Amino acid sequence: xxxxxxGCDRVILKISGESLAGEEGQPFDPRALDQLIDRxxxxxxxxxxxxxxxxxxxxxxxxxxxxxLLERTTADGMGMLATVINSLAIRDGLERSGIPARLFxxxxxGVLAEPYSPRSARAALDRGEVAVLSGGTGNPYVSTDxxxxxxxxDLGAGAVLKATTVDGIYSADPxxxxxxxxxxxxxxxxxxxxxxxIMDGPAIALARENRIAVIVFDFREKDAVRRxxxxxxxxxxxx
Numbered sequence: 001x002x003x004x005x006x007g008c009d010r011v012i013l014k015i016s017g018e019s020l021a022g023e024e025g026q027p028f029d030p031r032a033l034d035q036l037i038d039r040x041x042x043x044x045x046x047x048x049x050x051x052x053x054x055x056x057x058x059x060x061x062x063x064x065x066x067x068x069l070l071e072r073t074t075a076d077g078m079g080m081l082a083t084v085i086n087s088l089a090i091r092d093g094l095e096r097s098g099i100p101a102r103l104f105x106x107x108x109x110g111v112l113a114e115p116y117s118p119r120s121a122r123a124a125l126d127r128g129e130v131a132v133l134s135g136g137t138g139n140p141y142v143s144t145d146x147x148x149x150x151x152x153x154d155l156g157a158g159a160v161l162k163a164t165t166v167d168g169i170y171s172a173d174p175x176x177x178x179x180x181x182x183x184x185x186x187x188x189x190x191x192x193x194x195x196x197x198i199m200d201g202p203a204i205a206l207a208r209e210n211r212i213a214v215i216v217f218d219f220r221e222k223d224a225v226r227r228x229x230x231x232x233x234x235x236x237x238x239x
Contacts, residue, residue, distance in 0.1 A: 008158030043225035056082025076140035087134035106138030163219030168236035
């Protein structure tokens with residue numbers, strides 16, 4: 001996907017675990033889950049295959065590894081399991097809404113989720129199911145942003161839609177700089193050179209190497225996912 005007005009046959013929607021959290025610190029808010037399901041339903045209207053990668057930050061944050069309380073591999077393992085918990089909620093929400101979905105995990109989850117394989121996930125997308133992709137990459141020291149780009153590579157997706165609570169990438173922090181302007185397009189090189197923190201560096205480098213576009217947008221906006229999947233101007237495109 002080299003032009004933001006060119007749609008994709010398959011996309012990966014990357015959402016943060018915090019998007020499922022309640023305002024008072026509880027890990028899950030039913031209203032937040034319902035809103036996410038609504039956005040996914042809108043996105044499916046384009047006919048594109050849709051994979052979902054969710055973080056686990058509403059349950060546990062990776063920063064605990066630097067607190068001295070946990071080893072990094074332990075904290076990351078807990079984070080992987082947190083993504084499985086979130087993905088179970090997402091699959092349940094999809095199925096209750098009549099949207100067919102399959103849950104895959106990169107870490108063994110027994111009867112809770114199928115082991116992830118590109119072949120199985122591609123087959124699910126071909127059947128019109130939403131592929132919910134949990135467990136990150138199954139490895140420590142790797143973010144769910146990188147997992148989302150890797151799954152896009154695995155499944156032949158043309159873009160990663162990074163759902164956030166802001167409507168794109170700005171030249172400065174719009175909360176503190178009134179002159180900040182939203183950017184329509186940012187190059188991989190600029191994102192890395194200026195450390196724009198759209199995603200972590202390895203995720204951006206992997207997207208650049210495999211020519212995966214990343215679209216940063218406010219998923220709370222009605223029809224935002226559908227418009228992004230369809231290639232309409234939404235948020236900021238990284239390519």
